[in-house]
Amino acid sequence: MRFFLRSRQFKIIVAVFCVVVILTASFGIFAKRMSPQTDIASTIAAPFKTLFSNVSNIIIDAFDNYSSGSRLSLENAELKAEIDALNKKIADYDELAQQNNFYKEYLGIKDTNPDFVFTDATVISRDTDDPFGAFTINCGSTSGISKYDPVITGAGLVGYITDVGLTSCKVTTILSPDITLGALDNRTQDSGIITGSLSFAQNGFCQFANLSRSCSVAVGDYIVTSGEGIFPEGLLIGSVNNIGINEKNNSIYAEVKPFAEIEELRTVMVITEFEGQGGIKVKGGN
Amino acid sequence: MTSRKNIFKLRLINALVFIVLFYIQYNGIFSIKIAQANPLLCIAFLVTMCMFCSELTSTITGLVLGIFIDTVTATPPGFNALLLMVLGLAVSLIVKHLFNNNIFSAIALCTMCATIYYLLRWLLHFAFVSSVAENLTYLLQIALPSVLYTVVFAVPFYYFQKALHKKFYK
Numbered sequence: 447m448r449f450f451l452r453s454r455q456f457k458i459i460v461a462v463f464c465v466v467v468i469l470t471a472s473f474g475i476f477a478k479r480m481s482p483q484t485d486i487a488s489t490i491a492a493p494f495k496t497l498f499s500n501v502s503n504i505i506i507d508a509f510d511n512y513s514s515g516s517r518l519s520l521e522n523a524e525l526k527a528e529i530d531a532l533n534k535k536i537a538d539y540d541e542l543a544q545q546n547n548f549y550k551e552y553l554g555i556k557d558t559n560p561d562f563v564f565t566d567a568t569v570i571s572r573d574t575d576d577p578f579g580a581f582t583i584n585c586g587s588t589s590g591i592s593k594y595d596p597v598i599t600g601a602g603l604v605g606y607i608t609d610v611g612l613t614s615c616k617v618t619t620i621l622s623p624d625i626t627l628g629a630l631d632n633r634t635q636d637s638g639i640i641t642g643s644l645s646f647a648q649n650g651f652c653q654f655a656n657l658s659r660s661c662s663v664a665v666g667d668y669i670v671t672s673g674e675g676i677f678p679e680g681l682l683i684g685s686v687n688n689i690g691i692n693e694k695n696n697s698i699y700a701e702v703k704p705f706a707e708i709e710e711l712r713t714v715m716v717i718t719e720f721e722g723q724g725g726i727k728v729k730g731g732n
Numbered sequence: 733m734t735s736r737k738n739i740f741k742l743r744l745i746n747a748l749v750f751i752v753l754f755y756i757q758y759n760g761i762f763s764i765k766i767a768q769a770n771p772l773l774c775i776a777f778l779v780t781m782c783m784f785c786s787e788l789t790s791t792i793t794g795l796v797l798g799i800f801i802d803t804v805t806a807t808p809p810g811f812n813a814l815l816l817m818v819l820g821l822a823v824s825l826i827v828k829h830l831f832n833n834n835i836f837s838a839i840a841l842c843t844m845c846a847t848i849y850y851l852l853r854w855l856l857h858f859a860f861v862s863s864v865a866e867n868l869t870y871l872l873q874i875a876l877p878s879v880l881y882t883v884v885f886a887v888p889f890y891y892f893q894k895a896l897h898k899k900f901y902k
Contacts, residue, residue: 450787450825456787458788459787459788459791463818466813466817467814469810470809470810470813470814471810474808474809480803481802483799483802483810484799484803484810484813487799487802488803491800495755495804498755498759502759571758571759571803571804572804573758573804573806574757574758574770575805576806577768577874580806608806616804616806618806622806623862643863644862644866644869644870645866648768
């Protein structure tokens, strides 16, 4: 052991360690992007990740089709029972039509927000050790993406870009406690912040916190971004699932179910430009 | 006597196994989770591999693997590269100077490495931003089962490495 500490091998190892520390620290602090070694590895691995991701998706789709095919005969019988249920649902049609109008208003994001510039991206890997569902997409700075760009789907807000590489970048989701974004109840205009925590993330929820005691937030309300910070105004986040009281500061919080199925995402859109872009309100961010 | 060709073959097999394990673990589609326990396949394989390698080889393998893991995990930049580099070197040194090279050592070292990995992730991700209850939830419901689940894989990986070395290092 003593011999090893004096050997050339050990000196090489220490030198490599120091180089990695210096490169990582300098790029992380000053350039605010992935360290060069990670960037190179990411660029090399990106096509393979895309390939594996596509192959996995094909296998899963094929499996789903096969299993659904074998169930067709059973489904035929079930369909008759469903007709009765559907008749009842017609009664709810008006309500659904109203909801549909609401969605049209918000999901036609591109039409209503001509200032948005989008980049389509595919999810190529997931950090399975992260309970908040962080993932990596196949676009990077070469596609015009920069740190803190909002990530959305047709359904709603997903998160924001935290690490940018040349051909890939990492996304932190709205389930994470690292995120703090201004939000509004679309019906009552009550304002608060959307943030994550482990207990909420385990069930796929995020928290609409810091609501005043006099707020009128109700279960089923839609929560949208308020436009403060790094996210544009009016992006759908999710719907209120439950309301509670924070025992520490006696404020009201709401449990929000994000509209975007974060665990099931395959493709996302990154908003690379929008009107009023620039403000940052992220824990640990500048 | 071990020829260069055999060493190349051995390293190639290890590299291919690493690639497969990496994509299984970080693909996110073929889930290998049991409840919230997620095994660190790459780390279990790295530990068992380092038990049969020199210090320099172990360190470089840990560094390269860590760099690739850094591309997909939500950890601070360079976290995996530096940690796996140190763990690779530590395992190699411990087996050479302190432990016998057997299955019990593999289990002990894998437990140690997985515990260190999860403790550091907890320290960086949760310790200062979450409540006591959430910290405990993470440690008891995610970290601890994941460490145990990781250790399960140390057994087949150890015997795989042993068989490889028996075949190529005659």
